[in-house]
Amino acid sequence: MYKLIAIDLDGTLLNSYGEISEKNKNAIREAMNMGTEVVLASGRIIGSILNLSQEIGNMNYLIAGNGSNIYDIKNEELIYNKYMDKEKALKLAKICQENSMFYSVYTESGIITKSLNHNVLFYHNENVNKTEEKKININVTEDVLKYIEKSNLANFPKIVVCDHDKEIFQSIIKKLNQVKHVDVLDVGHMSRKFIENGTEIVPIEYYYTEITNENVNKWNALEFLMEKLNIKAEEVMVIGDNVNDIKMVENAGLGVIMGNAAPYIKETANVVVSDNNSDGVAEAIEGYALET
Numbered sequence: 001m002y003k004l005i006a007i008d009l010d011g012t013l014l015n016s017y018g019e020i021s022e023k024n025k026n027a028i029r030e031a032m033n034m035g036t037e038v039v040l041a042s043g044r045i046i047g048s049i050l051n052l053s054q055e056i057g058n059m060n061y062l063i064a065g066n067g068s069n070i071y072d073i074k075n076e077e078l079i080y081n082k083y084m085d086k087e088k089a090l091k092l093a094k095i096c097q098e099n100s101m102f103y104s105v106y107t108e109s110g111i112i113t114k115s116l117n118h119n120v121l122f123y124h125n126e127n128v129n130k131t132e133e134k135k136i137n138i139n140v141t142e143d144v145l146k147y148i149e150k151s152n153l154a155n156f157p158k159i160v161v162c163d164h165d166k167e168i169f170q171s172i173i174k175k176l177n178q179v180k181h182v183d184v185l186d187v188g189h190m191s192r193k194f195i196e197n198g199t200e201i202v203p204i205e206y207y208y209t210e211i212t213n214e215n216v217n218k219w220n221a222l223e224f225l226m227e228k229l230n231i232k233a234e235e236v237m238v239i240g241d242n243v244n245d246i247k248m249v250e251n252a253g254l255g256v257i258m259g260n261a262a263p264y265i266k267e268t269a270n271v272v273v274s275d276n277n278s279d280g281v282a283e284a285i286e287g288y289a290l291e292t
Contacts, residue, residue, distance in 0.1 A: 002289050003231045005031060006063070006222055006248060007281060008240040009042040009052065012258050015277045016194045018126050025056050027282035031289050032058055037229060039063060041218045043210055043244060045106055045157065046071045048123070051134045065106065065157025066185075066212055066244050067221035080224050083108075083155035084182065084213040086148070091179055092159050092211055093145045101172050103161045105144060107153055110137030112144050118162035118206045125195040158216075162208040166190075169207040176211060183217070185210040187243050189262040210244065219247035239284050241265065241276065256284045 007013050007028070013020055032038050038056075041063035042049050053059045053073065061079075062071050070080035089105060096103040104113040104120050113120045120138060127135040141147045161176070163169040176184045186209070193204045226236065234253035238245065241258040242265065249255030249268050257269035258280045266272050271288065274280040 001034070002036060002237040002253065003235040004037040004039065004222075004226065004229065004237070005285065005289055006039045006041045006218070006236065006238045006252070008218075008242065008245050009040060009044060009049065010193075011241040011260060011276050012239055012245075013040070013276070013281050014052075016192075017196065018122065018193075020052065020055055021279055021282070023279040023282045027279075027285040027290075028056050029058075031285050034290065036289065037061075037231070039222070039225065041067070041222065041238075041240075041245075041248070043158065045108070045110065045136070047109065048136050051130070061225060063218055063221045063225070066210060066216060067218040068157040068212055068216050070221050070225055079228075080221060081155070082213050082216045082220075083157060084159075084211075086154055086156070088179070088182060088213070089156040089159065090145065090148060092176065092182065093148060095175050095179070096159075096161055096172070097145050099172055099175065101161055101163060101168075103144070103159055105148060105159050106157045108155055108157070110139055112139045112141060112147060114142065114144055115140065118204065119160055119191075119208065122193050122195060122204055157212065159211045160208060161211070162206045164206055166207055169209075173209060176209070181214040183212050183214055185212075185243055188264060217247050218244060219251050222248060222252075237284075237289055239273075239281055254288055256288070 028038050039061050040049050043066045046064045049062045068082050072079045104111050116124045123136045195202050236252040237254040238248040238252040239256040241261040246268050255269050256271045257266050258276050260275035273283045
């Protein structure tokens with residue numbers, strides 16, 4: 001029996017419309033009822049993950065910002081953070097702005113962006129049917145760089161950079177990699193999500209990277225939590241689908257990758273399950289984490 005299960009959100013627990021199926025919820029609840037610690041580990045900000053965890057209930061911790069922080073849900077406090085400082089955030093934002101790249105800056109409480117495009121458009125669409133207190137705070141401003149410069153903001157979990165054109169995107173990656181003491185996520189495939197526009201299903205497709213402080217990743221955050229809970233790596237099962245999940249998948253006792261993941265990511269897994277639209281998370285938990 002695994003003592004801890006860490007589960008990614010987008011592309012893993014969430015389907016292509018950003019929803020958690022009842023089958024996935026029930027499998028997670030069954031694991032928690034057996035005494036297993038279940039932790040959502042995502043690139044999203046705390047508030048967004050917290051809203052989703054509340055749909056399932058009774059979780060103790062969550063990992064946000066790709067491992068930049070850990071939030072204690074019961075005590076409502078941060079117990080770990082590896083934020084990027086303002087100087088680094090401004091340096092990265094300046095590179096993006098000078099090269100006319102779409103980027104969004106993640107803070108502890110929301111997202112700062114110039115327009116509702118790419119990843120931000122998906123989060124905006126999620127907000128439509130949510131109550132005011134559960135909406136992701138999206139701050140749209142004409143000049144993101146100037147906004148950050150004038151603000152009192154000091155802590156930044158990550159910056160996300162997106163583009164439709166692969167060649168343009170790869171050129172900006174080279175420039176971002178020249179900034180010292182940050183980690184630039186090397187995503188080799190296009191992201192694809194869907195939103196509903198009336199009766200029409202609209203795909204959102206883009207190349208992207210996520211930039212965090214140096215040595216920030218989900219596995220490092222998970223190791224901190226494992227030490228706190230006295231849990232060994234072989235007692236951990238992780239479920240993910242993307243590049244930011246690979247270190248968890250490779251280091252955990254059981255690394256599970258979703259069927260919708262890119263082939264080069266599937267190669268890192270012990271187990272590959274069904275895709276995120278076919279309850280792959282429930283399949284993994286029922287098949288490998290629940291006692292029969």
